[in-house]
Every structure is written in C-alpha cells, then in structure tokens.
Amino acid sequence: MNIGEAAAASGVSAKMIRYYEEIGLIPAIRRSESGYRVYSDREVQMLRFVRRARDLGFPVDQIGDLLALWRDTSRHSADVKGLATQRIDELHRKIAEMQDMVATLQTLADTCHGDARPDCPILADLSRNEQPARAGKRTGVRRSV
Amino acid sequence: MNIGEAAAASGVSAKMIRYYEEIGLIPAIRRSESGYRVYSDREVQMLRFVRRARDLGFPVDQIGDLLALWRDTSRHSADVKGLATQRIDELHRKIAEMQDMVATLQTLADTCHGDARPDCPILADLSRNEQPARAGKRTGVRRSV
DNA sequence: CTTGACCTTCCCACCATGGGAAGCCCTATC
DNA sequence: GATAGGGCTTCCCATGGTGGGAAGGTCAAG
Numbered sequence: 600m601n602i603g604e605a606a607a608a609s610g611v612s613a614k615m616i617r618y619y620e621e622i623g624l625i626p627a628i629r630r631s632e633s634g635y636r637v638y639s640d641r642e643v644q645m646l647r648f649v650r651r652a653r654d655l656g657f658p659v660d661q662i663g664d665l666l667a668l669w670r671d672t673s674r675h676s677a678d679v680k681g682l683a684t685q686r687i688d689e690l691h692r693k694i695a696e697m698q699d700m701v702a703t704l705q706t707l708a709d710t711c712h713g714d715a716r717p718d719c720p721i722l723a724d725l726s727r728n729e730q731p732a733r734a735g736k737r738t739g740v741r742r743s744v
Numbered sequence: 745m746n747i748g749e750a751a752a753a754s755g756v757s758a759k760m761i762r763y764y765e766e767i768g769l770i771p772a773i774r775r776s777e778s779g780y781r782v783y784s785d786r787e788v789q790m791l792r793f794v795r796r797a798r799d800l801g802f803p804v805d806q807i808g809d810l811l812a813l814w815r816d817t818s819r820h821s822a823d824v825k826g827l828a829t830q831r832i833d834e835l836h837r838k839i840a841e842m843q844d845m846v847a848t849l850q851t852l853a854d855t856c857h858g859d860a861r862p863d864c865p866i867l868a869d870l871s872r873n874e875q876p877a878r879a880g881k882r883t884g885v886r887r888s889v
Numbered sequence: 890c891t892t893g894a895c896c897t898t899c900c901c902a903c904c905a906t907g908g909g910a911a912g913c914c915c916t917a918t919c
Numbered sequence: 920g921a922t923a924g925g926g927c928t929t930c931c932c933a934t935g936g937t938g939g940g941a942a943g944g945t946c947a948a949g
Contacts, residue, residue, distance in 0.1 A: 603926065613927090614907065633914055635927055648870045656845050659904075669867050676857050676864035683853040683866050690846045694839055700801050701835045708828040712821050719821035721828055722814050725793045748895065758896090759938065767935095778945055780896055804935075896945070902938080914927070919920105 605638035609646035616646060624663055625649065645669075657686055750783035754791035761791060769808050770794065790814075802831055 606613045616636075619625045625645060628636045638646075648669060652662045661682055668674045668682075707721045751758040761781075764770045770790060773781045783791075793814060797807045809827055813819045852866045 601927070612906080615905075617929090618905075633927085635914080644871055644873070647873070651870045653905090654845075655849055656842065665867070665870070668864075669871065672862060674862045674864070675860045676862060676866075677859055679864045679866050680853055680856045680858035683849050683856070687846055687849050687853065690842045690849075694842050694846070697801065697835050697839050697842075700799075701832055701839070704800055704828050704832050704835075708825055708832065711825045711828070713825035714822055715820045717817060717819045717821060719813075719819070719824045721821075721824050722810070725796045725810070726789055726814065728789070728792070746896070757937080760936075762898090763936075776945095778896080780945080798936090890949100892947105892949085894946085894948105897943080899941085901940085904935100906934085908931105908933080910930085912928080915925090917922105917924090919922085 600638040600643065602636045602638070605636075605643050605646060608643045610650045611646045619649065619659075622659070624659055624666070655686065656690060657682075661686070745783040745788065747781045747783070750781075750788050750791060753788045755795045756791045764794060764804075767804070769804055769811070800831065801835060802827075806831065 600608070602613045602616055605611075606616060609616075611619070616625075620627055620636075625642075628638060628642060631637050645666065648666065649662055652665055657665065664682055665679070668679050704721075707724055710720045712719070745753070747758045747761055750756075751761060754761075756764070761770075765772055765781075770787075773783060773787060776782050790811070793811065794807055797810055802810065806827055810824070813824050813827075852869055855865045857864070
C-alpha cells in the first residue's frame, strides 16, 4: 500500500504521515526499491490510532505515549487510564476558561443597545484602565485556547 | 514612555507590541531621535484594549475590526455587538467540541480497570477499524481546538 | 568614562497543517 | 515502445501567536 492509499484508509493526510514519521511519532516505514513508502495493514491501523487520539485532542507527545503503551503488551491499563484522565482534566480546564469568556462577552453584549448609536459598553469595557469586567471570579488569564 | 514601560502598563509583552505593529494590527508608533518607540497614554490604552480582546479569545483580525470601531466615533454599536456575538458563537462551538471529547474519554476511562492488567478498552477503541465510540452523536470532527 | 539596563533589528523555534515546486516513478492507453 | 497522467519523493514557505537569543546602538547613573 502506498502513502495515498494509507492516507485514505486511515484518515491521516499524506503530508501528516510524512510529518509524523519525521518527528518520530511513528517509526520510519519500509520503502520500495524506488523509495516509495510501503504500508501494511498494521501500520494503517497505527495511523488510524493516531488519528483518533488526535480527534480526542491529545497533543502529539501524549499520542507517542499512547502508542508506546499500545505496542507494549505488558502495559498496565492504569497508565493508559492516567493519560486519559489527564486529558480530561486539561479539557475541563480549557472549557472552563472559554465559559468564562462567554460569560463576560454575554454580559457585555446584553447591555449593548446593538443599534445605530455609537455608545457601546463592550468597547467601554475593553478600554477601561482598570481590570476588565469578569463574569466569574478569576485570578489570571491563560490564553492559547 | 518606552516600549518596556508600555509593555508593563498594558500587559502586552514588548515582543508582541512589535509584532502587532509589524502585522499592522496597531499603527506604527512615533520614534525618538535614536529610534526608540515612544508611547503616549492613549497608545498604552490601545494596547490594553488589544490585550483584553485577546483575553476574550478574539483572533487578531477581529481585534483589528474592534480597534477600527473603537477609533470610529460614529460607529454603530450594532457592529460591535455583532462581533461579540460572533465570538460567543465560536466559543460555544469549541466548547461543544471539547465536551464531546470529554464525554468520549470519560466513557472509555470509566470502563478501564486502571490497574496492573494490560487489557484496556481505551486502547481497544483507538485501534478499532470502524468508527470509534462516540459519546454524543456527531457527524464530522473539526480539530484545531 | 564605564557599566548595566534598555532599546533596535534579525533569525530561529514551537505545533499541526496545508500549498506548491522540481523531479522521479508507475501504469494505462495508443 | 512511447507518451501522458497521476502518484510519489524531498524541499521550502506560510499560518498564528508567542518566546529565545544574538549583535549592536543608546541612555542614565555612578
């Protein structure tokens, strides 16, 4: 199976397959005489594994950990569960952050006329010299959401 | 005021101030004879504005729109409200995505022993050939969350 | 006048992904 | 057997925000 077929079968683009190989997330694959990458069913399965882990929001390094556990038949399921739980916690954190943003925006939007008049509490709040309105009580803001 | 002070006063790092200027998000600032950027209170206020908009998760191009409205004293508050509402919708979308992920992960984690035994439904699900378990009903997966 | 803190520009890195170019390879069709 | 097309290879570039750091100019305090 060439990379195109493997991509279609796994849902990972050819570009990303090469990238994952380059960064060492997946092992370097066997090559045909002409240099084409050749994929077996097992390898396509591994790509699908990566794809799904990605869909669950795992960062690449944790996908690497998951893959290692996947390959290790004497793994402890506790380790896998630990990674999943960690991921859940991280997602909860990000969700809470975004919900804070929504609450703040909603509060501001609710008090904005939303008509042809120029005065607008949203802009007023953003330009305030002091700390901005916070719908919930929070100490600091982590971005990269 | 030099860039360092402006950074401290606005909460935007000097690096980012230069970056925002470079990409045209904020106008090129006045320079001293020696080439140092010189900031007035108004400009620091603008930086603070940018900072808060970022804290609310606005992407840079929308912050540009907000800044334009901020400067435009004959703006329509409806336009500002529109941007806020759009942002709220986008946040809701991302929150829903992540909640789907959490639900899926939680379902899988709940059925995992989490002990020294190697068998683990999480890995089993990730390696499945068919569509993976989905906690909610969803059609496609958008990533970049 | 020296020292150290600050400023300038420029390049590099991250993460995950896509676009595209130049050049080789494989297969189907004539 | 030749040619066309699509697929493969590597390589470079871009994104969005952010940080790190080097090389060199500037400023204020001692």
